[in-house]
Amino acid sequence: MLSGRHRAASTAALLSTTALISTALSTGWLTATASAAPSANGAAHVKHLCSHPTTPGQMACLAEARTDIVRHLTVSPNTTPNGYGPSDLQSAYNLPSATAGAGKTVFIVDAYDDPNAESDLAAYRSQYNLPACTTANGCFHKVNQTGGTSYPTADAGWAGEISLDLDMVSAVCPQCHITLVEASSPSMTDIGTAENEAVALGAKYVSNSFGGTEDPSETTADVQYFNHPGVAVTVSAGDGGYGAEYPASSPYVTAVGGTSLSRTSNTRGWTESVWSTSSTEGTGSGCSADEAKPTWQTDSGCSHRTVADVSAVADPATGVAVYDTYGGSGGWNVYGGTSASAPIIAGTYALAGTPSANSYPSTYAYGHKSALNDVTTGSNGSCSPSYLCTAGTGYDGPTGLGTPNGTAAFAAGANSVNSLQPGQKLTSGQKLSSANITLTMGSDGNLVAYLKTNGASGSGPAIWASNTSGHSGAYAYMQTDGNLVVYSSSGTALWSTHTYGNSGASFLVQDDGNLVVYSSSGSALWSDGTYMRSATIGSGQKLKGGSWVQGKYTRLVMQPDGNFVMYRKRDGKAIWTSNTYGHAGAYAYMQTDGNLVVYSSGGTALWSTHTYGNSGAYALMQNDGNFVVYKSTGGPGKGGALWASGTQSYVP
Incomplete structure (x- = not known):
């Protein structure tokens, strides 16, 4: 029997809990569509799951967890967790998640081990009625940095990062398989080894939610760990506000910035702005100190690589629901950081299809800017020129070219078609295009490759031709036997690559300017040799x-x-x-x-x-x-x- 003092304390606690649940219901914390509620001063209270590295060559995860959300308060077993869930993200970014992604595998590279990765993933997917993704059904795999199953030391911070990555890929591409590659430590050497292992295991999409300080040695790491043509490699732009981080600044990756995402009454139903909580917390952006300017970036205020390329939600105040139980994380959480946006973009690449062989998917969006939501408001700091830290119409540093509006900007050949598959033709007036080259089937019958002017669709100087002019109506045909042939309108062969006998071969206009016929296994059968050289x-x-x-x-x-x-x-x-x-x-x-x-x-x-x-x-x-x-x-x-x-x- 309780004493009067104990009964009073118990009653007070019950009233307090009842009031808290009532407040949660009235503010929308526990509704299915509301984002995580901001704190009283309009900014979310958060903690960084990983400490920021202080030495070059060390990486930190970029996940942030809300600390001002009361967890596990539910009014029924079916209450939706705080934060955006799969239906919210799919709606905001117009993603074909119900119809695309089957047969694709997104690889996630992180440091240390999350012993609860599979069980936490199962809880998340069950909550949102997503297809099961387990080791038993062949959907989920976890390996160490050399492909084995002797996992590294567990770490609570990185385990939260892993849960965030797994859940975001699941949210945007629920039909995708997932392989988690765990590096032994957050050193660039171990992270890079895991990166290469992912590609060795067949990765076409690799998500990386970490970053560190730039230093001149990163250009060596570029070649060793991130130069993987034909693979979409996404990297978080950073959570420290204005300033470039590595490996987001690598020219071989898609640098992903962060936004604040909110529902609104416009046609899209959503609105976005630059994520910036303070001068030291917000999406990363800026001009690299060490990386050369990629040919596909044409902004004039940065002589080096500019961060970012594209973006997605990252603000913890409009954060995402994540299920994480390792290290006392307690289950449902609201997470943010550009650690959320990088796996969202990796999943979007998977929905878009397989990248073209020898292409760099980071270039795709630059050729199809209209297929993105242009983010035009917000800033993550002060800088000159201002577009490196302030959003505006068109390209800007914090949000890049914008956020996904469907998958067109992430598909192979998004910068117009850049390949001919077996059985496809290029007829008079049609073009293939890559980051540097436009290949045109001229009305005079000549197949001609032109250098682009400033990345635009207009043609510059001719660098190669089939020399088949004088045959109006001629066309190029990628035959099913592997031979690329220019035929006259009457069917006479005028020119060919002499690559017959290679069923399934395809023709590619590469971003480096080379025209190549590849076998079905990826071997080069013919090229014109017009690749771009250095300075x-x-x-x-x-x-x-x-x-x-x-x-x-x-x-x-x-x-x-x-x-x-x-x-x-x-x-x-x-x-x-x-x-x-x-x-x-x-x-x-x-x-x-x-x-x-x-x-x-x-x-x-x-x-x-x-x-x-x-x-x-x-x-x-x-x-x-x-x-x-x-x-x-x-x-x-x-x-x-x-x-x-x-x-x-x-x-x-």
């Missing part, structure tokens, strides 16, 4: 017709007609030439004696810089628009210039 022509290097070097504002092209021409990227204007046109098959040769020479196909010198006698000299297409031959010693800015085009005044 440098090294000693002993030749540039055949169709190849080029480039700087920030210019491309220097060795044209098939024999002319060596520098073009301004922004408008395609020719600003320098060797005047050696009319010599088909000519090539440029940076001789070992230091002389840069344009030779005819027969070996006759047509033009040179007259810089012989300087063994080891090389040529550089500089970012200031000047093309310079330098001594092997001295180099740029050190008095080693032997010859220059003098074109710097023509750019930008």
Whole structure:
């Protein structure tokens, strides 16, 4: 029997709990469609699940957990958890989650072990009536960084990150399978090993919800761990507000920023703005200090790689529901951070289909900007130029090109079709397009590859042709036997790649400018060799017709007609030439004696810089628009210039 004092305390507690449940109902905390309620001052109280790394080469998970939400208060067993669930995200981003994704596997790379990963995933999917995804039914797999089942040490913070990643992929792509790859530690070496293991296991979509400080060594890590053509690699942009992090700044990944997502009465039913809680908490963005500018980014206020590319919800105040029980997390939570947006985008890539072989899916959205929700309000800090930290119409740093509006911006060839599959034709006037190239089937019957001007759809200089002009109505046909053939309108073969006998082969216009026929197993059967080179022509290097070097504002092209021409990227204007046109098959040769020479196909010198006698000299297409031959010693800015085009005044 309770004493009077104990009865009073118990009654008070009951009244307090009843009032709290009543408040939760009136504010919408426990409704099916409301987002997690903000705190009294309009900003969510959160904790970071992982400490921010202080040394280069160390990564931290980027998940944030709400601490101002009372958990486990339910008025019935069917009460929906706080935070956005699958139906909310699918609605906000217009995703075909019910009809797409089957047969696809999204890989998630994280550090340390979550012993409850599978059981927590089962609880989340059961709550929302998503298909079961277990080891038993072949949907869920967990491996260590070398593909084994001896898992690393468990960690409560990273376990929360893992739950967030698994749940977000499940929310947007419930028909996808999931493979979790656990790195032994958050060092870049271990994380990178896990990244490579994911690709070795067949990954086409890899989600990474971590980041660290930039440092010059990251360009080596790029090549070792993130350069995976044909794989959509998504990376969180960071949660510390304005400033670029790695590996989001890698040119080989899709950098994913974060937004605040709220319901509204507009046609879409949703509205978004830049996620920014304070000067030190919000989506990352900015200009990389170390990574070169990718050719597919054309913003003018950053000479290096700009973060981000696209975005999705990340604000904990409009956070997502996550089920996590390891380390005292207690079950249902509301999480945010760009750790939420990266797996959402990875799942969207999976819904969109398989990336094209040898393409970089980070480029896809840049060719199909209209298939995104443009986020135009909000800022994550102060910066110059302002678009690097402030949203506006078109591209901006915090939200990139915008958030998903369906999957078109994440599909292979989104920057218009870039491949011919077996049995497909390219008829008069039709085009294939990649980040740098437009391949056109001309009305005169000539199949011609053009360099794009500033990433736009308009064509620049021609770098390759089938030389089948004079045959109006001709078309290109990727035959089922593996041969790409240009046929006249009457059916006469005019040109081919001679790759017959390879059933299932396909033709691809690559982002690097190369035209390639690939076998069904991914082996190159034919290429035209017009791939993009670096800014440098090294000693002993030749540039055949169709190849080029480039700087920030210019491309220097060795044209098939024999002319060596520098073009301004922004408008395609020719600003320098060797005047050696009319010599088909000519090539440029940076001789070992230091002389840069344009030779005819027969070996006759047509033009040179007259810089012989300087063994080891090389040529550089500089970012200031000047093309310079330098001594092997001295180099740029050190008095080693032997010859220059003098074109710097023509750019930008």
